[in-house]
Amino acid sequence: MATNLGNYTLNLDTSPSLLSFAAVGSKKEAEGPIGKQFDIINEDSLFGQKTWELAEGQMQKIAAEKALEKAALSPGEIKMLFAGDLLNQITASHYGLRELGIPFIGLYGACSTMSQSVILASMMVEGGLINRGMAVTSSHFCSAERQYRFPLEYGGQRPPTAQWTATAAGAVIVGQSSAPPYIRRVCVGTIENKNVKDLTNMGAAMAPAAAQTLSRFFADTGTGPDNYDVILTGDLGQVGSDLLSQLMEREGYKLEGKHADCGLILFDRDTQKVDAGGSGCGCAAAVLCAYLLPAMRKGKVNEVLFMATGALMSPTSVQQGQDIPGIAHLMHLSTSPKAGGG
Amino acid sequence: MENLTDHAYGEMVKKASPPSKSFRDIPLAFLIGGGICTLGHFFISQYERWGVSEEIASPAGLITLIFLAVLLTGLGVYDKMAKVGGGGSLVPITGFANAVAAPALEFKSEGMILGLGAKMFLIVGPVIVYGVASGVIYGLILYLFKLY
Amino acid sequence: MEVFWEYAKAFLVGGAICAVGQVLIDYTKLTPARILVTFVVLGVALGGLGVYQPLVEWAGGGASIPLTGWGNAIARGTREAVAEKGIYGVLSGGLTISAAGVAAAIFFGLMGALVFRPKEK
Numbered sequence: 001m002a003t004n005l006g007n008y009t010l011n012l013d014t015s016p017s018l019l020s021f022a023a024v025g026s027k028k029e030a031e032g033p034i035g036k037q038f039d040i041i042n043e044d045s046l047f048g049q050k051t052w053e054l055a056e057g058q059m060q061k062i063a064a065e066k067a068l069e070k071a072a073l074s075p076g077e078i079k080m081l082f083a084g085d086l087l088n089q090i091t092a093s094h095y096g097l098r099e100l101g102i103p104f105i106g107l108y109g110a111c112s113t114m115s116q117s118v119i120l121a122s123m124m125v126e127g128g129l130i131n132r133g134m135a136v137t138s139s140h141f142c143s144a145e146r147q148y149r150f151p152l153e154y155g156g157q158r159p160p161t162a163q164w165t166a167t168a169a170g171a172v173i174v175g176q177s178s179a180p181p182y183i184r185r186v187c188v189g190t191i192e193n194k195n196v197k198d199l200t201n202m203g204a205a206m207a208p209a210a211a212q213t214l215s216r217f218f219a220d221t222g223t224g225p226d227n228y229d230v231i232l233t234g235d236l237g238q239v240g241s242d243l244l245s246q247l248m249e250r251e252g253y254k255l256e257g258k259h260a261d262c263g264l265i266l267f268d269r270d271t272q273k274v275d276a277g278g279s280g281c282g283c284a285a286a287v288l289c290a291y292l293l294p295a296m297r298k299g300k301v302n303e304v305l306f307m308a309t310g311a312l313m314s315p316t317s318v319q320q321g322q323d324i325p326g327i328a329h330l331m332h333l334s335t336s337p338k339a340g341g342g
Numbered sequence: 343m344e345n346l347t348d349h350a351y352g353e354m355v356k357k358a359s360p361p362s363k364s365f366r367d368i369p370l371a372f373l374i375g376g377g378i379c380t381l382g383h384f385f386i387s388q389y390e391r392w393g394v395s396e397e398i399a400s401p402a403g404l405i406t407l408i409f410l411a412v413l414l415t416g417l418g419v420y421d422k423m424a425k426v427g428g429g430g431s432l433v434p435i436t437g438f439a440n441a442v443a444a445p446a447l448e449f450k451s452e453g454m455i456l457g458l459g460a461k462m463f464l465i466v467g468p469v470i471v472y473g474v475a476s477g478v479i480y481g482l483i484l485y486l487f488k489l490y
Numbered sequence: 491m492e493v494f495w496e497y498a499k500a501f502l503v504g505g506a507i508c509a510v511g512q513v514l515i516d517y518t519k520l521t522p523a524r525i526l527v528t529f530v531v532l533g534v535a536l537g538g539l540g541v542y543q544p545l546v547e548w549a550g551g552g553a554s555i556p557l558t559g560w561g562n563a564i565a566r567g568t569r570e571a572v573a574e575k576g577i578y579g580v581l582s583g584g585l586t587i588s589a590a591g592v593a594a595a596i597f598f599g600l601m602g603a604l605v606f607r608p609k610e611k
Contacts, residue, residue, distance in 0.1 A: 155424025375508020
């Protein structure tokens with residue numbers, strides 16, 4: 001059973017494994033630096049569907065099926081499904097995954113949903129309540145734009161702090177196995193806000209939550225950045241990444257050389273016109289499933305902190321003048337089940 | 343984190359956020375905006391040359407621009423132009439037309455009535471509301487103080 | 491030469507008004523819809539004060555095509571209608587003068603939406 005480390009961190013004593021994982025993307029993601037590593041790329045971002053919302057659901061379905069196929073499992077062998085997306089009432093997950101027939105728990109954590117869902121699945125496995133769980137999340141540029149910003153054909157200019165919502169989905173199956181990567185520790189974040197109200201500067205809204213969770217994890221575990229090969233945050237973008245480094249330095253931790261951000265890995269800022277970087281649940285999901293986990297399987301990186309970050313506003317709350325709360329959930333992934341990583 | 347005030351963090355955010363490239367944006371807005379206005383002016387003069395009365399030539403020029411802007415919106419070109427032109431494609435009447443056509447196209451998937459019909463005014467609704475209202479207020483002032 | 495100067499005036503005035511819009515985009519947090527509202531209301535105010543119409547006469551399309559020109563037209567239409575029809579004109583003037591433009595935007599917008607569909611970005 002899991003043991004508490006400090007106030008916020010849980011040590012998963014059985015070290016559940018990430019058994020299988022799959023990433024799905026579209027055209028712009030394929031053109032990015034990790035485009036070749038996606039399991040499935042569909043250049044048509046409608047994915048053969050009638051609406052962008054159905055397309056997003058379809059991506060989740062494809063990702064889930066691919067993860068099952070890679071593990072040679074049938075849906076019936078997954079005991080619980082944790083999924084979420086960015087849409088109102090998370091309909092991409094509901095419509096996309098309804099045919100799988102797996103007991104379903106819908107989640108909303110904005111862009112932090114990938115961490116949130118994997119953490120929940122791994123805690124259920126750790127507790128022995130289920131033997132296998134699956135985590136799926138997605139985002140779609142076109143469905144997010146029309147919900148949060150402007151119609152696609154509307155001529156607006158994006159400020160340089162804006163981020164580009166990824167059209168991507170990722171699925172991870174968690175269970176007990178002797179094969180790495182393992183999930184060793186998890187740290188569930190608290191809702192943090194520092195009165196950021198700018199809808200076009202999400203990185204700034206989420207950086208305080210990321211810094212809070214990360215420094216709590218270091219304090220709880222008695223470790224620091226040097227104990228890990230890479231600290232991967234989910235879509236802070238350039239602005240948020242800079243702010244995270246500064247905030248961590250105030251807390252006494254130097255992230256230089258250790259920190260990377262999913263939003264800066266998925267897209268090339270210089271050539272892909274994404275301004276401050278990528279964002280959306282699908283961004284962290286795709287980078288985790290297409291880039292980080294395969295690299296861990298190959299042993300290229302061994303001790304990793306993965307922390308997806310979310311901005312928890314809605315169009316309504318922003319129009320009503322509220323600030324933008326952020327959240328960050330952290331998981332410590334490792335290629336060894338016990339030793340190492342501090 | 344607790345010892346960092348919202349204000350102090352706001353200052354950090356300001357420093358970390360790159361500013362808009364105004365040295366490039368403003369001249370581009372000038373060029374594209376000026377270009378659209380010149381094109382409109384050409385239409386107006388052309389209609390006059392064809393014998394259309396001055397009173398009708400001016401709105402006819404505007405309507406021609408509106409037509410072109412809707413067409414470019416449908417072809418997926420106007421938003422690309424706006425990425426470059428910014429204020430230059432927002433402020434002319436073509437920006438208004440784009441703001442009518444873009445949500446109409448986008449929300450067609452929610453049906454002809456509550457999708458296309460209602461959402462058409464998503465962006466320009468307020469422009470019509472406050473334009474008309476300020477005209478009425480102006481008219482009231484004229485009427486009450488006998489300024490006409 | 492005269493024709494050149496006529497177009498140059500339209501270009502310069504239109505460009506300058508749009509550059510003001512760009513300044514608002516870059517230096518304020520105003521959303522596009524707010525900027526459009528600002529321009530129209532400003533046009534009504536400047537038109538009401540009699541400042542804008544001379545600019546339209548000088549620069550033609552350069553002043554009538556930016557949204558401030560629509561505001562100016564609303565003011566002008568209202569003034570003429572109040573002079574002619576009294577209190578009724580207070581309500582009828584603004585939309586009467588802009589009827590064709592608004593109808594065109596709505597009708598073309600509808601047709602455009604029927605023919606085209608949004609493209610992926």
